[in-house]
Amino acid sequence: MKFGTNIYKFTQYGEDLAGTVEFVKTAEALGFNHVRFLDHVVGIIAERHSGIMQTPYTSKSYIHEVFTLMAFLAGQTSRICFMTGVLILPQRPTLLVAKQAAEVDILSGGRLTLGVGVGYNAIEFRAMTGNSGGNFAERGTLFEEQIEVLRRLWTKEDVTFKGRFHDIQDACLAPLPVQRPIPIWLGFGRRISPIPPDKVLRRVGRLADGCLPQWLPGEEARIALGKIHAAAREAGRNPDDITVEMSIYGDGRSKAELIDDIKRVRDFGAHQVHIRWDDLSSIRDNIEGIRRFREVMDAF
């Protein structure tokens, strides 16, 4: 069983770059497989944008840019993997994502997993007018085309692609990434409404190397995972090739309870576990949290 953690809550602690570096190095030393990094490019002054969906990230959130932060950490670590969780793909220009992901993969010696999502914040999407096109409502279609383009650029030395949003003729990335292609995992849903529409589940089954659901084990989740697997089979893929990483919450849970939680998600079908906490209020607390969690990991 592989274990990951994240720096999501660090956005609320203010400026502490040294603490972030220490957390990631500690996670590496403790044997975590990966750390997840979130992505927002522009902060939104939430009270002036009544229309956007509830977001924990606003203009006050202290968000390090994800590709440059991972590059910075790559040279200070040697084993731990970096996962974007998730990169909001449609608001970025596709070829630049391809190039920067390839570069991080090279700088880290093949330690990148690109978790991607379609995003939910229309204001941020519109602020980024130099993206690969389309409007907010079309971002799902753009997203699927982007995934196709990314994989071609990461595996071929001469790429020609004409789609609705891309017109690429005899172009390439040099150097190519270490992983050809870099794994693309799909994130979806929210903790308060973790089961996405069928369209999204089918997309995961057709396209994803892995997925990052927010659901907890249960009947609804079991049906949803079944839909992903059915779509994979329909697309001629082996459902087992889609890695599933599920989250467990460490707040107030004893070691024994956490071991039970992990067994439950494993029995449900998760290949990897992502440990997170809601209540911690400093980087120091997070470092203590992952240190204590080490004992739980040792049970697997």
Place this chain on the structure above:
Amino acid sequence: MSFGTNIYNFTQYGDDLPGLIEFVRTADELGFHNMRFLDHVVGIVAEKHGGIAQTPYTNKSYIHEAFTLIAYLAALTTRIQFVTGVLVPTQRETCLVAKQAAEIDILSGGRLRLGMGVGYNAIEFETLGADFKTRGKRFEEQISVMRAFWTQEEVSFKGQWHNIRDASLAPLPIQRPIPIWFGMGRMYAPVPTDAILARVGRLADGWLPMIQPGPEARECIRKVHDAARAAGRDPSMIGMDVSLVVGDKSKAQLIDEVRAFRDLGATYINAYFPVSSPRGEIEAMKRFRGEVIDAAA
């Protein structure tokens, strides 16, 4: 006047990241002020496009992405300034350029200088889905947007190409704003158009001309300074980062050229070492440091 160098030749050395890292760390240790990094997001298979005018960079060039490479090197160095030489923002997304530049500035402790240009490769623009014709005007608008993001906690901007409402970058960079220097011209055609020189005078914190000492260079500088004054700016605040081709020139000649650049008013001199190998570049840099920099002072 301080000295810098660049990693431009490394695009020809293939897969040698350790060599590149050692080159940059050596420059840091030797006290070079800055290191320039080039930017091309996508390579173009040149022969399928009927050849591309005036570019030494094709699909065979091994080009590390500028921002992520700088972020990586920020952790491995302590003093050296990172300069994009040059980044083409018109091929990128404005908010993302602002955000990534701010991040690198933070990661490096304020060691970023952003050299930017409008770009020249139309096929790259087409491939990246960016409009080539409007790049000059768009470039100017992008600079306004970036400076707003780097200095204000709330940004609203409605222009011809941007529509930003009540948004911000958090964290802000260390340098507020990050210095923006304009790149222009080419080694064999170093004199830019009047429009480009005037843009430097109006908008830039500095420029990265390819001009060599002489009457033409002085004329270019005069035009930049005139445009600065016309815009109500102090011309002495506009820095000049010039390029010195080291080649196989003698020590005496290099010292003469450095002094001529100093007399011309250069803030920084960027040394271009001959194409060799990562090891050869490190040796050339050490020689230049030992034989030229101190002697010319």
